[in-house]
Amino acid sequence: MIFGEVNSALAIFERFTTALKKWKAKPVTSVSQRFVELFEAHGVQRNQIPRVFGNNLALNDVVDDASLLPKLTEPVLDAACSLFGVRREWLEAQGEEPYVHHQFYKSPQDFELFIKELKGARPDTEMTGYLIVPTEAMPQDQAFLILAEVVATLGDEPIYRYHVCDTWTFGYWKSRAYLTACVAIAWKNDVYVTGRYADKRELSTLAGGANLPGPVVARLASCGRRWYAEDIALQPDLYLRDVDPEQDGFGVTSALSLWLMLDEEGWMDTGLKKNVRPAFEAKLGMCQAIE
Numbered sequence: 001m002i003f004g005e006v007n008s009a010l011a012i013f014e015r016f017t018t019a020l021k022k023w024k025a026k027p028v029t030s031v032s033q034r035f036v037e038l039f040e041a042h043g044v045q046r047n048q049i050p051r052v053f054g055n056n057l058a059l060n061d062v063v064d065d066a067s068l069l070p071k072l073t074e075p076v077l078d079a080a081c082s083l084f085g086v087r088r089e090w091l092e093a094q095g096e097e098p099y100v101h102h103q104f105y106k107s108p109q110d111f112e113l114f115i116k117e118l119k120g121a122r123p124d125t126e127m128t129g130y131l132i133v134p135t136e137a138m139p140q141d142q143a144f145l146i147l148a149e150v151v152a153t154l155g156d157e158p159i160y161r162y163h164v165c166d167t168w169t170f171g172y173w174k175s176r177a178y179l180t181a182c183v184a185i186a187w188k189n190d191v192y193v194t195g196r197y198a199d200k201r202e203l204s205t206l207a208g209g210a211n212l213p214g215p216v217v218a219r220l221a222s223c224g225r226r227w228y229a230e231d232i233a234l235q236p237d238l239y240l241r242d243v244d245p246e247q248d249g250f251g252v253t254s255a256l257s258l259w260l261m262l263d264e265e266g267w268m269d270t271g272l273k274k275n276v277r278p279a280f281e282a283k284l285g286m287c288q289a290i291e
Contacts, residue, residue, distance in 0.1 A: 030093060031077070034090070036049070038091065047063075048154060053080070055075070077091055084161050099162075101166050102163060103165070107178075111182045112189070119190075126150045128148055129146060129148060132146065132220065133197060134198065137171055146217060147165065148163075173251040173258065176232075183233055184270045190271075194229055196227070198224065234270065234274060234276050239255070
């Protein structure tokens, strides 16, 4: 199942929308505020934290920040960081970037290792992902590959930990090729990446580094315009869409040549058992003939 049904995603989105409005309007200045912010950004409201998180927290402990602060011991803070994969410095309100952002440009082998390590650590946990791209792409616009794994439940609804893989210039031919390889690797390892289009405001939120991605991912899951991300590894025309052609079509031919090289190395195998290499070879030949 790809990241749950739409209704489930909508429920997630609605669950934290109200809570997000509470903390967006005011700066976070204390550990207790940021602790609550962390859970709210993942769809867990303040009074639901004990049910989801445990760690000997009770409802009367989370009723307000003053009551919560004495309960935020070293083990509790470490457990919250581990649950959602955030930096301890951020949770202590001493840093602005909650995550270590993962970068796999030119490193498909490292991405495969990353996927395998995540799945090996939690073999029975559902993991999926999104490839979030601009609605109207310009050459320097960024794309984001975000992996999501279920780490808890709230009733019947999943709670996700996110892994942000960024530094993808969507229109640059070399970046497109390595991004495509990562999507193919994910699919081959049963991590099904689906595509979503995002507006510039949402992309800016993801690119800022200081924001948790849950709100953007939830909105896109519930009502975002979708596309089939795996097709960039399978269909030459979709693979080339919005690639900057550069002078004399250099960007297009280079993108196709790099796709073929990465395919020879085994990185364009989606596991879908489709022989698509001839289509990419034919597309390259056609483009070279035009030149």
